[in-house]
Amino acid sequence: MYLNKPILAFRQNVADKYTIYNSLFAALPFSGIANVGALLPILLQSCIDGYQNGKTPKEIIEDFFNRQAQVSNEAEQVDRLFKFVQYIERQVVLFDAIEDAAFDTVHNLNGTGSLKALYNEAYFKGKLPLLREKLKQFKVRVVLTAHPTQFYPGSVLGIIHDLGEAIAKNDFETINLYIQQLGITPFFNKKQPTPLDEAVNLMWYLENILYQSIGNIYNFISNEILEEENHNPFIELGFWPGGDRDGNPFVNASTTLKIAESLRSAIVVCYYRDIRKLKRRLTFSGVDMLVTKLEAQLYENVFRPEESRRIHQKELLGKLQEIKDLMVANHHSLYINRVNSLINKVKIFGTWFASIDIRQDSRIHTAVIKNIDATLKENNKPGILPNNYDTFSQEEKINCLLKIDQVIGVDDTSTEISKDTVESIFAINSIQQINGVQGCHRYIISNCQSALNMIEVFILFKLCGWNTDQLSVDIVPLFETIDDLKEAEQIMQWLYQLPIYKKHLQARAQSQTIMLGFSDGTKDGGYLQANWSIYTAKEQLTAISRENGIKVKFFDGRGGPPSRGGGKTNKFYASLGNNIENEEIQLTIQGQTITSNFGTLKSAQYNLEQLLSAGISNTVFAENRIELSPTHRNLLEELGGISHQVYQSFKKHPQFLPYMQQFSPLNYYNKSNIGSRPGKRGNSDKLVFEDLRAIPFVGSWSQLKQNVPGYFGVGSALQQLKNSGRWDEVKSLFTEVAFFRTLIDNSMMSMLKSFFPLTAYIQEDPLFGPVWNLIKAEYDLTHSLVLELSGNNVLMEDDQPGRASILMRDKIVLPLLTIQQYALHQLKNEQIAEDLKINYEKLITRSMFGIINAARNSA
Structure with missing residues (x-):
């Protein structure tokens, strides 16, 4: 239950509980833990006092061992430091779980930014018709990425979730068991994860959190706000693992297809579980047989996908509608809301669950086209480029590419990257056939610096046999550096005037998605300039898109800490003016942002509602906002x-x-x-x-x-x-x-x-x-x-609770920071023994885990 004073709720339900449950670590019956548990508070105080007195990390660590924990040699000291690192890692997990459990006591789930508050404000201001009109088209697109800003393996994520639930119930016995489990669960990957590993980890959130929370939001809007049947999903999911090729040599077409199949399997499993639950209630004559048939078909799709006939969204909706109609006609609509809820989920997630985005660097596409030309000529086939192509101007190159009227195969390439690029374009078609068009329909061009970069991708699709008159793929430029953002307006204006691209946009409902990356912009131009450059680029791109009759949709590469475009994201979107198109909110979610904002049902629903409300309020209550003078x-x-x-x-x-x-x-x-x-x-x-x-x-x-x-x-x-x-x-x-x-x-x-x-x-x-x-x-x-x-x-x-959370987390990891700096210092000794050098390097790497994980509230 939300308390009116969030800081009081934080102290009672987070700070105090952490003090109590942290004491359980000291009682863990594992080797060396008790000693570490007793010494860690002393080490923490040594760090606090040491920094106040101007000591260095090296002095703090050496003084601590001289005074409190005498060791016989440096190797034994390093071993002790490892135990401190392992202990602190688990303290961070405990704190995460406690904060998750206290989410609804610290945050008002029905307060400002919630859908209920949005509805109430619209009602009292006479804006309900405008709110309903906006809800018919406005969407939030949350794109999960595997960018490594968090270090928890999947097993630990599961413990955080389960521990949070036990803490919410004050189930002391179960909490104690989970803490013991935590004590012997590895916290790091022994080998580098594959893109498939990353995808499977993220799918845990899709199946266990987002499937339910997005369904709840859809139900609320449909039942409580809208007065007619709805065809807008409100929230869509995107997915980058397996599709993001930019600088990742481990992602290829085969990986993309495997992950698309995994996403399809995951959503069908969710439907299968829901149908089994419904079967216990829909025991009515005639209805029971329909439910049993659908259950059997979903079972085949889950457990024998290769042998079974693949069910698609349209068929699934048809079968559920048949069940619903029979219930209405003959059985008093009993449990009809449960059937409606499943129908809503099928409308949202189809048989794709989340849409895979393909992303590659523009320089790769340029090289691929040249490689195709060279390979064709080497095999005595007609080339696609004139020999003097490199001397052409950009406009001449575009005109040359648009004249290409050939279809190639994978064998018409001779480098690994060219082969994979072509196979990836073939893979998009396969995914659309199996999962539906929504399963993969965007191709993002990193480092997009010209209209030529866009046309190169368009022509690659043509070369791979796609009908470019009805291309069911959005070509999305990514403008990221300060210079690229300055050029974005001119690039898009030129494309909007190009007849063949105008025709492509007509086939895509006069809609153009443009991605604006933040993190490389900050790295390139600094915090203020990156933010302002993106803001002005959005205004300019909105203006020229409106002039050309195009609905532009901005996809923001934001996430993690404020320096990567994260921070209080909902406030950022609520602050945008009318000169920026407000068709959709699209943004990347990554690493600890996924865990902190979407790690539980309550936090996911709260943060998704905040994003929806931020975007919708900009239109419905536009008079509340002061435009930039x-x-x-x-x-x-x-x-x-x-x-x-x-x-x-x-x-x-x-x-x-x-x-x-x-x-x-x-x-x-x-x-x-x-x-x-x-x-x-x-x-x-x-x-x-x-x-x-x-x-x-x-x-x-x-x-x-x-x-x-x-x-x-x-x-x-x-x-x-x-x-x-x-x-x-x-x-x-x-x-x-x-x-x-x-x-x-x-x-x-x-x-x-x-x-x-x-x-x-x-x-x-x-x-x-x-x-x-x-x-x-x-x-x-x-x-x-x-x-x-x-x-x-x-x-x-x-933001007192946010401030308190950051300060508590920083206090927990202060010894880790000190240990990391100490290890970096020791490695500067050129005379260090090789075995010690290896162990200090491991100490640095391991200390990274807890430090970064503890920063989850940077989102």
Whole structure:
């Protein structure tokens, strides 16, 4: 039951319960645990006191062992540190489970942002007709990705879920059993997961959480808000594991097909379970026979998929409608709501469950087309390109490609990547035949820099035998860097005018999806500039799309911490103005964001409703929002430009990357076995900034507890305007513009999760000390100015439960952070023995797990 004071609810149901249940760890009957349980509070206090007194991580660890836990040699000390790491990992899991269990006491499930609150506000303001009209077309598309921002294996995710349920019931005996199970369950993958492994892990959320929570939302809207039959699913699921090829050599066409089959199997299993439950209630004459037949058919589809006749959405809906009609005609509509609920789920999930997106880099497509041409010519077949193709202008290249009228096979390629690209396009067709068109109907082009990149993909489909006059696939450009975002308007305007692409869009209901990536934009241009660049790109793309009669849908590559576009995502969407098309909310959900926002039925339903409500409110209550004035725009442009310059200057520091490599676990991401993708693009041994992926980049700053991508440049931008006597303008911007206020709020979250005493020792380093001082100065400046701007005394003052959660989690992992920094320091000793070196590297990798997992509330 939700309490009116969320911070009080947090203390009673999270903080106090954690203190009680954490004591159970000390009683675990496993080797060395009791000793570790007794010593860990002492180590934690040593860290707290040590950092207050200016000690280094090395001094804190060595003082602790000298005073409290004498060891005979360094190897024994490392072994003890491993036990602390294992213990703390499990404390984080316990805290996760307790927070999950307390979700509905800390959050008001029917409060602001819920569908009930949305309905009530529309009712009292006389806006119900407008609300119903908006609900007929508005959707949220949640796309689950396997980006490795979380380190829990599937077995541990299951324990978190079950432990949370036991804690919610205060079932002490069961809690104790789960904690014992936790004590002997491995927390890391011994080998790198395959894309199929990642997909199977994510399917746990589809089957156990999202199937039910999305169904509940659909039922509520259909039954309580709409007055007529509904054909809009409201919420759709997307899926990247098995389809995201960008920089992942382990994803191929075979993997895509296997995962599509797994998704089909998973949703049919859900229907089969529901039909079996219904069978216990639908015992009426005639109805019972229909239910039994459908149960048998679903059984065959689940357990003998190859031999059985595949059931499709239309057939399944027809059989359920037949059951429903008979119940209405002859059996007083008893249990009709349960049948309606299953019908609704079939409408939402079909036989695809989640739609697989295919994603590949534009440079690959260019190379594939050239490889096809070369292979055809080598085999004495007509080529598809003239020999002087590379000398053509972009427009000439497009005209040349559009004249291609050949169909090729896999044998008309000669490189592995070309073969797989062609097979992937064939695989999309196979998935559409088996799972339905919704099963796979989007091809995303990473690093999209021109209209030519779009046409290359269009022509690849034509080469693979697709009818491009009725192409049942959306070609989706991904604009991510600051420069790409600037070019996006011109690229799409050119395409909208191209006759063959106009014809393609007509076949796709005059709709164009455009993906705007955030994390690489932040890595490239800094926090403020990335946000403002995406905002203005959306406005420009909306304007030209409307001019051309196109409904543009924006797909946001956002997730994880604020520096990767996450943070309070619903507030971000609620802050967008009328100049940005509001047809759908589409966003990526990844790693700890999936666990924290969609890990339980209550949290999933709450967060999905918040997203739906944010998008719908923008239209239904448009009068509540202040549009950006020219003054607001100029200010945001200036702030973004200044912060961009400051960030670029920092990025060009000769020690920028070496600093990260020296003092963070950046070089150890590939050894952590948390994801199937390599930690960087390219095959070079030397790390260059352009090849560095956003996740290890942001994650490394997070583990340094400096969180540079979440605020760097913000303070300098604010200070420059303040110095020029324009502080009142900035304060008005914060008060009047929700978009800017949301950026500052999310930046506060990044800063709250920073802890500079951990790395203060770097100040003394002659090479890297200036880098640390530069970061700390920008942090201090930003911290001071955002508090002045917001009128708050502390960071995240307006979100007391969120603040308390972050501080508790940071306290739990403080010893882990200290151990990681200690291990990094020890590895700088060139005389270190090889066996110790290996163990310290393992210690760094293992400490990453708990540190990142504990940051789940960054979402």
